Amino acid sequence: MDNVVELNNVTKNFKGFSVKNIDLQLKKGFVTGFIGANGAGKSTTIKMMMNLLRPDSGEVKLFGLDYKTHEKEIKERIGFVYDGNVFFEGLNLKDIKRIVGPAYKHWDDGLFYHYVEQFDLPLNKAMKTLSKGMQMKASLAIALSHHAELIIMDEPTAGLDPIFRRELLDLLQELMIDGNRTIFFSTHITTDLNRIADYIAFINRGKLIFNQSIHDVAENYALVKGGMDLLDRDTEKDFLHVHRAPTGFEALTDNIQSVKSTFGDSIVIEQASLEDIMYYLKGDIHHV
Numbered sequence: 001m002d003n004v005v006e007l008n009n010v011t012k013n014f015k016g017f018s019v020k021n022i023d024l025q026l027k028k029g030f031v032t033g034f035i036g037a038n039g040a041g042k043s044t045t046i047k048m049m050m051n052l053l054r055p056d057s058g059e060v061k062l063f064g065l066d067y068k069t070h071e072k073e074i075k076e077r078i079g080f081v082y083d084g085n086v087f088f089e090g091l092n093l094k095d096i097k098r099i100v101g102p103a104y105k106h107w108d109d110g111l112f113y114h115y116v117e118q119f120d121l122p123l124n125k126a127m128k129t130l131s132k133g134m135q136m137k138a139s140l141a142i143a144l145s146h147h148a149e150l151i152i153m154d155e156p157t158a159g160l161d162p163i164f165r166r167e168l169l170d171l172l173q174e175l176m177i178d179g180n181r182t183i184f185f186s187t188h189i190t191t192d193l194n195r196i197a198d199y200i201a202f203i204n205r206g207k208l209i210f211n212q213s214i215h216d217v218a219e220n221y222a223l224v225k226g227g228m229d230l231l232d233r234d235t236e237k238d239f240l241h242v243h244r245a246p247t248g249f250e251a252l253t254d255n256i257q258s259v260k261s262t263f264g265d266s267i268v269i270e271q272a273s274l275e276d277i278m279y280y281l282k283g284d285i286h287h288v
């Protein structure tokens with residue numbers, strides 16, 4: 001069983017917004033970065049993965065198991081970190097450990113204290129008195145201390161200083177070494193993904209646009225720049241979006257070969273960053 005997470009045709013409807021027909025598989029042993037604009041549906045998708053939200057339709061499976069029959073077993077194998085994770089605001093980390101630890105079969109006190117030291121965390125201060133970054137580190141220490149096979153994080157690097165952010169990415173990379181772990185996390189900091197992600201899942205307006213290896217994303221998408229005189233209905237067919245300016249156009253394509261044969265040497269082709277892709281695909285996707 002290679003898929004640690006499987007969302008099959010998952011839909012959740014809110015008033016005025018839906019996450020629609022999501023098919024997302026996460027293979028064991030890889031890091032997947034989950035990107036998308038504010039309000040695109042990342043947290044909603046993650047909550048359905050965590051069974052904090054029930055889909056209106058479709059199927060969610062983790063480790064091949066269903067939450068309906070195996071909730072405890074599934075949760076046991078997941079380390080979860082999210083922004084509002086400070087569920088015990090008035091308690092200190094030591095008390096939280098005393099409550100949370102026994103809930104996990106594989107809780108490891110030694111590992112917990114290792115992270116407390118590494119993250120320089122105070123054990124006796126109430127969570128609500130810690131800075132946002134420290135709270136995130138505390139959540140991480142808890143989430144990493146029960147030998148979870150799957151680590152799911154909703155914007156774990158938000159609120160962290162650049163130094164700890166980098167340390168966190170190094171730590172995640174270390175966690176991946178034995179090949180048995182899987183990490184899925186959402187972020188707005190796309191440069192973090194270039195450092196550690198194997199796959200990128202991109203959601204736009206509630207639809208999953210792609211879940212591709214970071215290598216394939218780099219191969220499949222490109223920015224094309226050239227003079228406005230080159231554009232017409234026919235030559236624009238391979239562009240997903242065109243930005244027109246008096247000085248020339250810039251466009252995103254997912255068909256580099258065809259663009260090359262249409263324009264030859266008259267255009268410049270550059271690698272599209274994840275931010276470029278998000279920016280150009282922020283509207284509805286259609287070939288122009």
Ligand SMILES: Nc1ncnc2c1ncn2[C@@H]1O[C@H](COP(=O)(O)OP(=O)(O)OP(=O)(O)O)[C@@H](O)[C@H]1O
Nearest residue numbers: 014015017018036037038039040041042043044045
């Ligand atoms: N419980 C809810 N009831 C109604 N609407 C909701 C609910 N939860 C989320 N939404 C709406 O669903 C949309 C997607 O929200 P979601 O939090 O999944 O986005 P996101 O991609 O995580 O955004 P961000 O990057 O800003 O955190 C938003 O328009 C939000 O208002």
